Amino acid sequence: MKILIPLKQVPDSTVRVKVAPDGKSIATEGITWSISPYDEYAIEMALEHKDADPSTVVAVVTVGPARSRDALRQALAMGCDEASLVTDLVLCGKQASDDDQGFVGPALAEILGWPHVATITKVVPQDGGVELWREVEGGHEVWKAPLPALATVHKSEKEPRYPSLPGIMKAKKKEIPERALSALGVDASGPTWTVVSMEPPPVRGGGKILKDGDAKQIAQQLATALRDEAKVL
Amino acid sequence: MKTLVVAERKGTDLRRVTLEIAVKARELGEATVVEIAGERYSALPFVSALAKKIEAEKPDLVLLGATLNGRDLGARLAARLGRAYAADVTDIRAAGNALELDKPMYAGKVRAKLRLDLPAIVSVRPGAMPLKEGAEAPRVEKIDADASAEKLTFVKLAATATATKRVPLSEARVVVSGGRGLKGPENWHLVEELADALGGAVGASRAVTDAGWRPNEEQVGQTGKTVTPDLYVALGISGAIQHLAGMTSSKVIVAVNKDPDADIFKIADYGVVADVMEFVPAFTEAIKKTRAS
Numbered sequence: 001m002k003i004l005i006p007l008k009q010v011p012d013s014t015v016r017v018k019v020a021p022d023g024k025s026i027a028t029e030g031i032t033w034s035i036s037p038y039d040e041y042a043i044e045m046a047l048e049h050k051d052a053d054p055s056t057v058v059a060v061v062t063v064g065p066a067r068s069r070d071a072l073r074q075a076l077a078m079g080c081d082e083a084s085l086v087t088d089l090v091l092c093g094k095q096a097s098d099d100d101q102g103f104v105g106p107a108l109a110e111i112l113g114w115p116h117v118a119t120i121t122k123v124v125p126q127d128g129g130v131e132l133w134r135e136v137e138g139g140h141e142v143w144k145a146p147l148p149a150l151a152t153v154h155k156s157e158k159e160p161r162y163p164s165l166p167g168i169m170k171a172k173k174k175e176i177p178e179r180a181l182s183a184l185g186v187d188a189s190g191p192t193w194t195v196v197s198m199e200p201p202p203v204r205g206g207g208k209i210l211k212d213g214d215a216k217q218i219a220q221q222l223a224t225a226l227r228d229e230a231k232v233l
Numbered sequence: 234m235k236t237l238v239v240a241e242r243k244g245t246d247l248r249r250v251t252l253e254i255a256v257k258a259r260e261l262g263e264a265t266v267v268e269i270a271g272e273r274y275s276a277l278p279f280v281s282a283l284a285k286k287i288e289a290e291k292p293d294l295v296l297l298g299a300t301l302n303g304r305d306l307g308a309r310l311a312a313r314l315g316r317a318y319a320a321d322v323t324d325i326r327a328a329g330n331a332l333e334l335d336k337p338m339y340a341g342k343v344r345a346k347l348r349l350d351l352p353a354i355v356s357v358r359p360g361a362m363p364l365k366e367g368a369e370a371p372r373v374e375k376i377d378a379d380a381s382a383e384k385l386t387f388v389k390l391a392a393t394a395t396a397t398k399r400v401p402l403s404e405a406r407v408v409v410s411g412g413r414g415l416k417g418p419e420n421w422h423l424v425e426e427l428a429d430a431l432g433g434a435v436g437a438s439r440a441v442t443d444a445g446w447r448p449n450e451e452q453v454g455q456t457g458k459t460v461t462p463d464l465y466v467a468l469g470i471s472g473a474i475q476h477l478a479g480m481t482s483s484k485v486i487v488a489v490n491k492d493p494d495a496d497i498f499k500i501a502d503y504g505v506v507a508d509v510m511e512f513v514p515a516f517t518e519a520i521k522k523t524r525a526s
Contacts, residue, residue: 013455013475017342026343037456097340097455101320102304106276107312115384116276118305121449131388135450136301137243137401139392141273143385152305155449155456191317191353196333196346201481204500209493211506218505219515222487223523225503230485232407232464233431233524 001125001147002057003046004087005080006104007039008096009064009071019198026198035071038093044156045123046091047079053125057081069176076171077163087148089130094119094152105152112150117143119154234262234327234351237292239283240373241300242268247370249404250298250359255371257362258296261327265290266371271378273387274302280309281379287314292352294332296325299356300403307356317353321459323361323482340455340478359404360461393448400434402451407433408462408480410453411441414469414490414509418446423513424468430520436460436480438470454479469509472497489513 011017011026012034020027035043043060050056059082060075062068076082090109095102102118109116122133126144132151134141145151163171181188210218210225227233236258240251251266258264267286269279283306287295295310297303299321311318324335334347334355349355402408409431411424428435436453437446453460455475465483470476472488472495480486481500488501491508498504505512 011339013340016474017339019343026339041456095320099338100340101308101318103308103311103318103320106305106309109276110280110309110312116309117385118276119301133391136390137450139390141390142388143275144388145385159443191315191350193317193319193334193347193349196348198338198343198345201337201341201344204481204486204502207486207498207500207502207504209498209504209506215507215512215515216519218507219512219519220523222503222505222516223519226464226485226487226520227523230464230502232485233520 001049001053001088002059002086003049003089003091004059004061005039005042005046005075005091006061006108007043007071007075007093008036008062008098009033009068010036010096010098013037013097019200023197023199024195033067033070035074036093036096036098038095038097038153040093040160041156042091042093042153043075043078043080044158044160045153047161048156048158049123049125050079059087063181072176073171073174074163076174077167078161079167082174089123089147090150091123092150092152094154102152105150109150112148114148114150115145116150116152117145118152120151121153121155122157123151234294235292236261236264236294236296237287237290238264238266238371239295239297239303239306240266240268240371241298241303243401247373248298248300248359249364250300250357252368252370253359253362253364254296254298254357256364256368257325257357258294261294261325264371265292266373268373268375269378270375271380274306275378275383275385275387276305276309277382277384278378278380279306280313281382282376283310284313285379286376294351295354297354297356299358303356307354311354314354317349317351318355319347319349319353320356321358322355323358325355325357337482340475341459341481342478358459358461360406393450399428402434402436402453403458403460405434405460406462407431407464407466408436408453408460408483409433409466409468410436410438410470410480411468412438412470413440415441416510420510421446423509423517427466427468427513427517427520430517430524431464431466433462433464438476439473467497467501468513470497471495472500489516
């Protein structure tokens with residue numbers, strides 16, 4: 001099976017994101033960039049299939065500025081292959097952790113005219129297709145899709161692997177081809193949003209620590225405060 | 234403005250988020266509420282039915298709840314119709330021939346104001362728009378899912394062993410979450426008993442779901458669910474930035490942790506420095522007593 005993973009480079013999830021002085025974008029100075037977490041789960045899910053069946057090809061692609069190469073190199077170091085032209089299955093992270101839109105997966109399936117299943121946690125190859133496990137309230141829906149198909153990934157069964165040292169060395173030597181959107185005949189205009197402003201979330205604070213009395217007394221003070229002061233009971 | 238609201242049900246009742254967006258749609262102008270009737274949600278039959286309805290009625294705005302299915306449906310629908318799209322917004326204002334939207338980004342670390350051209354498709358985060366008591370249930374028009382558009386086959390529903398009858402996490406008005414401070418799955422009943430006393434849902438920190446004490450679907454945080462309840466109770470959770478990203482917009486936050494320097498206390502409205510194993514049974518009793526009186 002040939003699997004393609006479109007990925008996005010975003011600020012690492014441990015980064016404290018700050019708004020830039022222009023008030024419309026984020027301050028990028030000193031930021032650590034990583035593969036978006038759900039894309040990493042998609043990579044892990046695909047690599048698990050490659051571990052089980054070495055004939056599996058796992059290719060990665062991204063759209064982004066020059067620094068995005070580092071994300072592709074990271075994916076190659078984890079064990080992904082170089083680009084392949086024909087694909088049976090596309091796995092996307094369910095959303096990128098920057099704008100949290102969750103648009104690319106379903107939209108790509110729509111443009112390709114392929115079926116898709118969103119927010120999966122497992123893919124099982126089957127005769128002439130794949131079984132896709134989708135996490136829903138209270139369990140998993142299991143769907144069978146003919147190939148080619150697309151799925152967006154909520155989580156892999158295992159945590160994403162770290163690149164091995166040989167993997168990192170090999171990835172350094174691999175060529176990463178680059179194409180301008182215009183050279184691919186892509187028209188990047190279309191209905192979208194403009195950012196009016198960005199701000200940090202309101203600062204919480206001024207909370208109180210309840211400490212007078214034993215556990216039972218504090219518990220009662222807290223319950224009373226939640227009812228009479230916070231009015232949430 | 235003419236708005237089409239896409240309704241969702243949980244069992245036989247309309248989901249709360251459907252009521253929330255129906256109220257918003259009426260504030261913005263003329264509103265129609267449609268429900269897509271099908272055995273179960275699947276993108277292609279639902280998109281196909283909804284796209285036909287939209288082409289016939291030409292609403293300026295299509296509103297969906299930013300639920301698991303609503304987000305999926307909205308994205309593919311926007312691609313099919315070539316309309317502007319924004320997911321998981323927390324407020325909508327009309328601004329001439331466009332919308333102004335509030336949308337959390339970077340997993341809640343940034344709040345953006347966006348301008349989105351009409352016609353547009355927007356999904357709204359459950360709980361973001363306050364619903365007044367006794368809000369009138371909207372009249373819902375049913376349209377059939379287009380079964381002929383389906384390319385998938387449904388195989389089965391595999392239920393989680395721990396499936397409960399509690400309210401779904403992302404729409405709950407009260408969430409009680411447990412972390413590593415519970416020490417092991419054998420103590421999880423403390424979280425559940427408090428959640429039941431409060432009539433809320435149960436959540437978990439990533440440490441707990443990674444350790445396999447609880448299923449992934451209960452994880453609150455950056456790679457789990459984002460919740461905005463009226464009351465969030467964090468039990469034995471230290472408050473890693475990824476966890477805070479998923480719950481920091483809760484109206485009232487209560488934290489119980491034995492480490493007085495835990496980051497969770499920095500955002501808590503009420504904090505108790507205590508061992509959860511000792512404090513939670515007393516708190517559950519106090520809640521029962523207070524709610525009864």
